Amino acid sequence: MVLAAAWLGGILAKRMGFPAILGELLIGIILGPALLAVLETSADLDILAEVGILFLMAYIGMEINFKDLGKASWAGLLAAIGGFIVPFGLGYYTILHFGGTHVAGLFVGIAVGVTSLATKSRILVDLKLLDTRIAYVLMAGALISDTLALIIFAGIIGYVEAGSIDTAGLVWVAGKAILFFTMALLIGIYLFPLLGKLLTKAKLTSRTILVTILIIMVLGFSELAELAGLHGILGSFMAGLFIRDSVFSRQILKDISAVFHDISIGFLAPIFFVTAGFHVTLEVFQTDLALLISVIVGAVVGKILGTTLFYLPSGYGWREGFTIGTGMNGRGAVEIIIAGIGLQMNIISQEIFSILVFMAISTTLTVPVFLTWTTNWLRKRGELVKQAARNGYLILGANPLGLFIAKQLAEQNEVILIDYNKDLVQEAKAQGLKAIYGNGLREDAFEEANALNTKTFIALTGNSEINLLSAQLAYNSFYIPNRIVLVSPVENGAGLNLLEHMDASSLFANKTDMVPWSYKITTNNFEQKAEKIEKEISTRNWFKNNAKNKDILPIIILDENGQKRPFHYKDVIKPKESVVYLQ
C-alpha cells in the first residue's frame, strides 16, 4: 500500500510539473499518522527505506558527471557557495535562537543549504532555458552545493558518532574519515577499473551478474563509510561517483544503471519518502509556528540572497544571480535523506524533522513559480544570456541523399553524420565529412555525436519508423530543438500522426521516396536549380506550386546572407530567399 500510495502521489506531482518526491512526501503526510492515519511505518518498511536511501544516493552519485562540473567553473562555484553558506548560517542560528543544540543547528543548516538536483532539467526544458548561461550555472551549482553539503555532513556525523570533543577524539574522527576517503579514492581509481577488466576477461558480462556486482559495490562502500564512523550514504554516494566512469563499458553501464534506477526510484526510494511523510507531525503548526516560519523564510531568503550576493563577483549582474537563486531554491531527495538521518540518530526532534519536510515541500513549490517570473523578467530586459548555444546539424543516414545535404550544410555549419553501415560511414569520411558509426536508436551514438550541443537533427534513413523513433530520442534525451524527418510515402497515417505529436517537421515538406533520388545523385543524373522568392510563402505551398507537373526535390533554402538551411515543412520562405532544388 505504501508503494501504491507513492506511485499515485508521484504520478500526480509529475502531472502538475513537480518532482515525484513532492507527491510522495505529501501522500505520506496525508495517509500517515499525521492526518488520516490509514498507514503507518513498520520495521520492514524502515529496512527497505534504509536500503532505498543507500541506493538513491549511489544513483545520485552515478548521475554526476565531473565533466559537467568543469563547464560551469567560476560562476557555478560562486552560486553554489553563496547558495549554501548563507542559508546554512541562517538555519543554524535560527535553531540556536529557538533553543536547539549546536548539532541540531548544523543539521538544519545543511538541510537548508542543499539544492535539489532532480527537478532542474525538466523545469529548464519547460521554460526553454536549456541553452542559456543560467541553465549551466544552475546545474553545476546544484551539483557543487550537494557535494559541499555531503562533505560537511560527513564532518558532523563523524563528530556526532565520536561523541566527544577533546582534541584526541577529533583527530581520531578526522583520521578515520580521511582514511575512508583515501581508501575510497584508491579503490575507485585503481581497483574498480581492474575489476571491470577482470569481469570482461572472465566473461561475466550478463546484466544480472553486473547488477549484483553494482549492488555489492554500493553496499560495500556504505559499510566502509560506516566502519570509518561516517554514515553509509556517504559511501554509497562515493561508490556511485566511481562506478560512473571506471568499472563498466559505456553501453553496459547504461543498461545496468537503468535497472538500478528502477530498483531505487521505482521501488525502494519511494518507500523512504512516503514513510518520511509518516514521521511528520502537524502539531508544529500550533506549537512551533514561529520556528517553522523562520526556517522556511530563512531557507528561501538565504538561498536567493546568498546566491545573488556571492554571484556578484562573476560580473554577470545581480539580476542573473537572483534568477539563479530562485532556480536553486528547491530542496529534494538529499535534504529529506539528511533530515531523516538526523531524526533517526535523535539529533533533531520530530518537530524539527517535520519543519524540514514542510520546508522541502514549500521551497520545491516555489521553483517553477519564481523561476518563471525571474526568467521572464530577464527575458524582457534582454538579459537572458545564451551560452554554448546549440548549433550545427546531426544527420542520421549517410546515404547519397544524406551526403548531398550534409555537404551543402557543412559549408557553413558543423555537420555530423551517423550511420549503422560502416561502408557508408567510410564513404562520408572519404568525402571529407564527419561521420560516426552507430545505431540511431541508441543514446551512445548521439552522445558521441555531441547531440547535447546540436541545434538541428535530420533523420533520412530509408525507414520512416527509424527516422521518427530516433527523432523522438533526439528530443527526449538530448532536447535537440529542431527535428526534421524524412517520411516515405509507403508509410501509413500513423507515421505522420507521430510526427505531429512529436512536434517534428517533415523533410522536403512532403512524403518522399528516397530511393530514386539517391539513385539520381549516385549516377549524377539530375540538375541543381535555384529559384528566388518574391513573396513570402510557406514551404508546403512552394512545393505544391512547383511540384505539379515535374519531379523535383527542394533541398536547401538560401537566405539573403548566403546562409543555407534545409527545406522542410515547418518553415516559411521570405522574400529574397532562394530555394535550391534538384530536378
Place this chain on the structure above:
Amino acid sequence: MVLAAAWLGGILAKRMGFPAILGELLIGIILGPALLAVLETSADLDILAEVGILFLMAYIGMEINFKDLGKASWAGLLAAIGGFIVPFGLGYYTILHFGGTHVAGLFVGIAVGVTSLATKSRILVDLKLLDTRIAYVLMAGALISDTLALIIFAGIIGYVEAGSIDTAGLVWVAGKAILFFTMALLIGIYLFPLLGKLLTKAKLTSRTILVTILIIMVLGFSELAELAGLHGILGSFMAGLFIRDSVFSRQILKDISAVFHDISIGFLAPIFFVTAGFHVTLEVFQTDLALLISVIVGAVVGKILGTTLFYLPSGYGWREGFTIGTGMNGRGAVEIIIAGIGLQMNIISQEIFSILVFMAISTTLTVPVFLTWTTNWLRKRGELVKQAARNGYLILGANPLGLFIAKQLAEQNEVILIDYNKDLVQEAKAQGLKAIYGNGLREDAFEEANALNTKTFIALTGNSEINLLSAQLAYNSFYIPNRIVLVSPVENGAGLNLLEHMDASSLFANKTDMVPWSYKITTNNFEQKAEKIEKEISTRNWFKNNAKNKDILPIIILDENGQKRPFHYKDVIKPKESVVYLQ
C-alpha cells in the same frame, strides 16, 4: 557480504554446470553458523529475503507459459503426477516413521515432491536433448508438478493457519482459499487487462512506472493471499501467472520482466538462499543420519520410480520414463522456499530443514550425472525419440540475395524471412514467401518467426556485425542448432573470431560482398550453373578450387535425393551431390 558470497557461490556453481542456487546454499552453509560462522542472519536480511521469495515466486509464475503446458499433455501429466505423488508419500511416511507430526510430514512430502524448473533448459542444451520428446515431457512435467505442489501447499497452510480441525473450521478455511483463487482469477482475467489499457491511455508507459506497478501487483496479490489465510508466495505466484499475458504489451513485458528478474535473481532471492544456508545445522549428520539418508533415498528413489511407473500408460516405455525420472530428480528454489516457510512457521524443526537443504543439494547434483547416463543409454539403444523436430529456415535479410536463396530452399522447406525494411518484406511476400517485419536483434521478431522450432538460421544482411549478433541471439535465446552468417570482406578479424567463438558457419564458405551479387540478381545478369561432385570435398576447398579465375557464388548443395541445403563453410560435399552456383 551475504550478497558477495551469493554472487561467488552462484558463479562457481554455474561454471561447474549447476544452477546458481546450489552454490548459494553451499556458501551459506560454509560461511554461516554451521561451519565457519563468519556470517549470520539478521532481522534486516530476513526482511530482504522475505521480499526476495515473494519476487522470486512471481518471477517463476511469469516464466510459466500455459501454451507450453498444453504441448506435453498426456505424457507430461503422467510424469508430473507420478514424480510428485510417490516421493510425496515416501517423504510423508518417513517423517511419521521417525516420530514427526502429520503436518511436518506433509511439508516434507511437498518438498520432496517438487521438481526444480530452472535447471532444466541448460542441461537439455548441454546434452543436446532440446528436440527430443524427453525435453518436452521434462519441461511440462516440472511445471505441472510445481503447480500441483503449490496447490497442496495452499491447502496445508490454510489448515495450519486455521489451527483447528473441526468441520466448520475446515469449511471456513476452504471457503477463504476458494474466495482468494476466485478473486485472483477475476482480477487477473478482467482487471489486469483493463489496467493495462488504462495505463496506455494515461501514457504511463515509462519503464520505471511499470516496474513499480508490477511490484505493487505482486505485493498486492501476496497480501490478498495472506488475508485469505494462505501464504504470500501463493499470491505472488498467481500475480506472476496473470502478469505474463494480460497487463503489458509483449515488448514492454520483456523489458520490465528483465528488470524484475534482476531485482529478484540478482539481488533479493540470493539473500534468501544464502541465509537459508545459515539455518542449516551439520549436527544432523550425527543425530539424525538415518532420517537424513531415508529422506534423500526416498526422494531420489520415489521420484525416479514414481515417474517410471506412472509413465507406463503413456506407452513410451519404461526406459524413457526412467530417464525422465532422472531428469526430474533435482529440487531447487520452490523446495527451499517451502522448507524455509515450514521452518519459519515452526512446522518443521531446524534438523528437518537442514535435511531438506541437503536433499536439495544432493538431488541437484545427481541430475547432470544421472541424466547423462540415462540419455546415453537411450541413445545407444536407439530409443531417443525426437519430437517436434526442428526444421526449416529462418533468414534474416530480405534483400535480393536473401530472396534468391529463400526461394531455392522454400521448394522443400518452411522458410521465413525477417527484415527491418517494410518494402523488402512486401517484396518478399509478393514473391510468395513468408516474411516478417521485425528487428533481427530483438527476440520478438524471432518469436513471431517461430524460431524455437527452426533448425537453421541464416543471416545475410549487408552488415556483418548485425548478422553475427543476431546469430548469437538465435543461439542464446532460441537454441537454433545451425547458424550460417554472411561475413563481408570489409569486416576486420574480430568478426571471424566471433564467428568461430559462436560455433557458427560462414555463408558461401567465404567472405562475400553482397552488393555486386544483389545487383546481378536484380538485373538478372548472371548464369546459374551446377557441378556434380565426384570425390568428397569440403566446401571451402571446392570454393578455393573453383573461384580461382572466375567470380562465382556457390549457393546451394543438391544431394542425391534432390534435397537442397545452403552452401556454407562447415560442410562437406559428398560424391553424387551437386553444387549450384552463380557466375
